[in-house]
Amino acid sequence: MDAVTVEQRAERSRDRVSRRRVDKFADRRAQLANSALLTLSELGYARTSLREIAQNSEFSHGVLHYYFTDKVDLIMHCVKQYKAECVRRYDEIVGTSLTPDDLKHGFATGLATTMCEDASMHRLWYDLRSQSLFEESFRADVGEIDRSLERMIWRIVSRYAELADASPTVTSPVAYAMFDGMFQHGLAKFIGGDATAGLELTANVEHVLGSLVFHNG
Amino acid sequence: MDAVTVEQRAERSRDRVSRRRVDKFADRRAQLANSALLTLSELGYARTSLREIAQNSEFSHGVLHYYFTDKVDLIMHCVKQYKAECVRRYDEIVGTSLTPDDLKHGFATGLATTMCEDASMHRLWYDLRSQSLFEESFRADVGEIDRSLERMIWRIVSRYAELADASPTVTSPVAYAMFDGMFQHGLAKFIGGDATAGLELTANVEHVLGSLVFHNG
DNA sequence: CAAGTTGCTTGACACCCGTCCAGAACGGAC
DNA sequence: GTCCGTTCTGGACGGGTGTCAAGCAACTTG
Incomplete structure (x- = not known):
């Protein structure tokens, strides 16, 4: 019933026993953060929207709430x-x-x-x-x-x-x-x-x- | 047909022959700007809306476009x-x-x-x-x-x-x-x-x- | 192969925004 | 009083926002 939160996903990802692969969750977060950084530095904090960030990345806007709890x-x-x-x-x-x-x-x-x-x-x-x-x-x-x-x-x-x-x-x-x-x-x-x-x-x-x-x- | 613009109002106000009264148009502008300044300094530029400015003044939000052409x-x-x-x-x-x-x-x-x-x-x-x-x-x-x-x-x-x-x-x-x-x-x-x-x-x-x-x- | 978890997309929701406008209220001139 | 220009109201419009949930795709695990 309760949705899986971002924190829980991060937790699981950290707890994973098989660390052969690097933590994909953290990687995607960093990748998305990088796209966001580009957009933010171009438009400034006030004019940057989540949709704009997603558009300058290769993902859709919904995924941002999969990797981050909210905009802040x-x-x-x-x-x-x-x-x-x-x-x-x-x-x-x-x-x-x-x-x-x-x-x-x-x-x-x-x-x-x-x-x-x-x-x-x-x-x-x-x-x-x-x-x-x-x-x-x-x-x-x-x-x-x-x-x-x-x-x-x-x-x-x-x-x-x-x-x-x-x-x-x-x-x-x-x-x-x-x-x-x-x-x-x-x-x-x-x-x-x-x-x-x-x-x-x-x-x-x-x-x-x-x-x-x-x-x- | 054409609406009277803010510039035209300001022009008329400046051209008015009877200057016994101080320029009411400029006065109201200053008064509204003062309210806006209070709101702006409290919320910051990004979070300040015209409706918020008007709410902290004694006028409605529509009047702002009577005295100013736009938000900028x-x-x-x-x-x-x-x-x-x-x-x-x-x-x-x-x-x-x-x-x-x-x-x-x-x-x-x-x-x-x-x-x-x-x-x-x-x-x-x-x-x-x-x-x-x-x-x-x-x-x-x-x-x-x-x-x-x-x-x-x-x-x-x-x-x-x-x-x-x-x-x-x-x-x-x-x-x-x-x-x-x-x-x-x-x-x-x-x-x-x-x-x-x-x-x-x-x-x-x-x-x-x-x-x-x-x-x- | 089938089942189940994870990753991601899409569209909807409620809200707020700047702008514009029809008309009410006001105020002075005649 | 009537008239008319000025001032002001409150709502409508189109668009953008963060957030969320339902569903699809892809991959992992048994």
Whole structure:
């Protein structure tokens, strides 16, 4: 009588003894989330409907409720996936440089590159973050992503200070807020059609990071 | 046969020879825009419908199309009104201080005050700015507001440098991006329920503004 | 092969949206 | 009073939305 819920399907799928095959349920979820991510980043949260998402995938709209409990569940799964991808990108930026100038330049160009190449994804992030100011149910996940980004920025700043034999002059939240602000305004410029936005961001980030530490001794 | 359009009504109203009475047409527009602003700041752009706006006013939903051509016309009128109010607030902050520390402290507390008192308005602003990354028709107005805010910040920074016999170490766009970033993150914290967000913003802004200039001589 | 589970499609449901419109209510001029 | 332009109401229309359930297809298991 009771319908099988998405949670129960996921549970079964996790409990399956035969793990020869990868978990098809989670795979489909990820695949659908990926389609949704494309549509979301193109239309924005408000204008994206489940039917639109399904139309840009190879499935029909009904299947979304087979893999996700409701729209919020879908969106949040997309956001988590986005977060993982985002952190991965930032991780690539860190740790490859051994001198302070290398780190500074690598960070600045890395930010500018992802800003231009993944502009649609980033505007979706800012869209969802704005929505979380109204919709309380978004805040937990959005807040978690925000904190992970802040930690990422702080790793850059403190590592840069370490390499330069210096100490940061700002706290972690302030550093994140500053770079996030610059990134956001660069993104707006870029989406507005200004092709120099990337180079501008690179220069600005380099300058600010350089002036964010105080040399010891 | 042709219906009288909103533009024609506005035109007649402007052309009216007897100006003893204030322009009732523009008055009602402003009144309705004000109701709309309240609803918008409470629900956000996506979830606000014309019927909801009308319900929070003392009129019916049909009248909105008597005073505004369509939904975008209404929203944009609200945004313009918001912009005027916003600039007014910032103007109150500037020019009352004669020492650099007074200006620094006045600016920091002013920012924190409006962040807490008008939190809903500010989140609407960030909402609309995010929407403008997707909806091109929003960009002109949003960009104009953004530029006016940048000019306002730059007046603060350059005036502070002048009072302190120093020179700014960053450009106008970077200064705006930094303070905007801090404001935005403070707002998120405040709306998330953190009562110390105001004081934190004050301290952060004071610190950053102080380190944003280089003393001459 | 047959039975049963899972995956997916299709169409329906109730609701909300922006827009438009016929007409009621109002208000001043004659 | 009548008349007429302005202001406002409330409902209708077409379309889009999230959600759900009935049924079909495909695959797994006995």
